[in-house]
Amino acid sequence: MRQILFMDTTLRDGEQSAGVNLNPQEKLQIARQLERLGVNVMEAGFAAASEGDFQSVRDIARIVQNASVMSLARAKESDIRTAYEALKDAVAPRLHVFIATSDIHMKHKLRMTREEVLDTVRSTVALSKSLFPVVQFSAEDATRTDYAFLAQVVEEAIRCGADVINIPDTVGYTNPQEYYQLFQYLKNHVPSYDKAIFSCHCHDDLGMAVANSLAAIESGIGQVEGTINGIGERAGNAALEEIAVALHIRKDHYQADTSIHLKEIKATSALVSRLTGMVVPKNKAVVGANAFAHESGIHQDGVLKEASTYEIISPELVGEEANKLVLGKHSGRHAFMDRMQELGYQLSEEERDRAFRSFKQLADRKKEVTEEDLHALILGEAAAHDQPYEVKHLQVHFVSNSTQSATVMLEDQDGKVLEDAATGAGSIEAIYNAIQRILDLDCELIDYRIQSITQGQDALAHVHTELQQGGKRVSGFGVAQDVLEASARAYVHAAGKLKRLLTVAR
Ligand SMILES: CC(=O)SCCNC(=O)CCNC(=O)[C@H](O)C(C)(C)COP(=O)(O)OP(=O)(O)OC[C@H]1O[C@@H](n2cnc3c(N)ncnc32)[C@H](O)[C@@H]1OP(=O)(O)O
Numbered sequence: 001m002r003q004i005l006f007m008d009t010t011l012r013d014g015e016q017s018a019g020v021n022l023n024p025q026e027k028l029q030i031a032r033q034l035e036r037l038g039v040n041v042m043e044a045g046f047a048a049a050s051e052g053d054f055q056s057v058r059d060i061a062r063i064v065q066n067a068s069v070m071s072l073a074r075a076k077e078s079d080i081r082t083a084y085e086a087l088k089d090a091v092a093p094r095l096h097v098f099i100a101t102s103d104i105h106m107k108h109k110l111r112m113t114r115e116e117v118l119d120t121v122r123s124t125v126a127l128s129k130s131l132f133p134v135v136q137f138s139a140e141d142a143t144r145t146d147y148a149f150l151a152q153v154v155e156e157a158i159r160c161g162a163d164v165i166n167i168p169d170t171v172g173y174t175n176p177q178e179y180y181q182l183f184q185y186l187k188n189h190v191p192s193y194d195k196a197i198f199s200c201h202c203h204d205d206l207g208m209a210v211a212n213s214l215a216a217i218e219s220g221i222g223q224v225e226g227t228i229n230g231i232g233e234r235a236g237n238a239a240l241e242e243i244a245v246a247l248h249i250r251k252d253h254y255q256a257d258t259s260i261h262l263k264e265i266k267a268t269s270a271l272v273s274r275l276t277g278m279v280v281p282k283n284k285a286v287v288g289a290n291a292f293a294h295e296s297g298i299h300q301d302g303v304l305k306e307a308s309t310y311e312i313i314s315p316e317l318v319g320e321e322a323n324k325l326v327l328g329k330h331s332g333r334h335a336f337m338d339r340m341q342e343l344g345y346q347l348s349e350e351e352r353d354r355a356f357r358s359f360k361q362l363a364d365r366k367k368e369v370t371e372e373d374l375h376a377l378i379l380g381e382a383a384a385h386d387q388p389y390e391v392k393h394l395q396v397h398f399v400s401n402s403t404q405s406a407t408v409m410l411e412d413q414d415g416k417v418l419e420d421a422a423t424g425a426g427s428i429e430a431i432y433n434a435i436q437r438i439l440d441l442d443c444e445l446i447d448y449r450i451q452s453i454t455q456g457q458d459a460l461a462h463v464h465t466e467l468q469q470g471g472k473r474v475s476g477f478g479v480a481q482d483v484l485e486a487s488a489r490a491y492v493h494a495a496g497k498l499k500r501l502l503t504v505a506r
């Protein structure tokens, strides 16, 4: 099995993401975590870019023991010497010198001819090699470079001492097949090809950075570059964690090993996201919050029976908690019952049916049914089950600064429907007056409490009521998404008990 080296550039190209600015402390924190992750090389920054970048590269170079630390430098003597100063204390320092080779960059940006670029490559790579044990050379915008000229530049760079040759897809322009073939072309047209390690560096402008990197690996290269969470200039870089996991899961295909400790992926991703403020999309491969969440009933049933039915990556592999069966409107009985058991509920078949029906009704209205929702649901079910009346329909008419009115329809245990309407100073009072009329009660509301038992906009309300009449005092509660509905249920729960007590007492 061949070994693929991982070059992480989260601290350099990743920090080039618009709006990201890491301070030296934060960069050190990320560097430590990258070391734990097991990257072979980390590009700590661009030492000549600013005093702050210089310090960060120097600080990182001083602490990292188990990876090469690299700085970017333009093909300019001053950049190279500044990088040398920043990296001289590193255990394994490395320079990354680059210059653009595409006609479009040479003509418009560098304003240099091909010959001038070739001369610059020769002199700056030679200078770099006189200062550093390992030199990486990048031909910026390689994928839009004339292939014959690119091969010439690469040959010169290797002859002048470059140990690693990077062929970047700077603007995310290539595609997997084309990138694969570019490396094949270089293999066939660069005489010194075998004297250097070839590297790929892909951007995600067309959404193909990871696919292009994997194609380059298939083409036989030895090093892959990218960032954690795929952050970086414009649409970002290839996401290193995705490449590492793809190589692991499809070892049968890629036949390659890496030094990456996959279990550190989740922690690394979370740290980078937190410090850069670049939120990881929920559906992102490997590290997104939904990457191991199953919502639909058929999938949940499959996963409960055998995880590999719908999971090619086990969450534990990347340091993620166990898979999550999200209960929602697409969930089925198996997942629902599994969670009920986990929560400690032993339900009879009848209770199960009722609870599942209520769950489906709730799930139709809520994005995700949480554990608190389930407790509330069972609580509500239990309350509904032992009460003589059930709220069938509720209609409330609200007029600001006026008397409110409500129409309530109840059903008793024999299926008889009872209906009445009333007014009140507030909506809840109007509902309660209507219920009193229906049940022919003249009770006093001595306690009313409302509590939100779940979180978010679609939280469930739990209402507690206490009623008193003729020396009898009872309590009731109701759970619903709507406060008025929960209030009506709580009142009917208590009122039903009161009615029973008063009837028995007569
Ligand atoms: C593909 C990449 O990701 S490359 C890395 C990009 N990263 C960055 O640019 C971040 C850090 N950059 C910076 O802080 C600044 O751009 C600096 C300090 C490097 C340079 O700043 P300035 O001297 O003000 O120059 P400015 O950025 O405006 O222009 C870049 C200059 O470098 C030249 N240049 C660009 N790339 C190279 C190169 N690889 N080798 C030599 N010269 C280069 C440009 O032609 C231009 O030269 P000019 O001033 O003679 O026209």
Ligand SMILES: CC(C)C(=O)C(=O)O
Pocket (backbone or CB within 6 Å): 013, 072, 098, 138, 139, 140, 141, 166, 168, 169, 170, 171, 201, 203
């Ligand atoms: C400096 C080079 C490697 C780069 O970042 C790019 O071309 O995208």
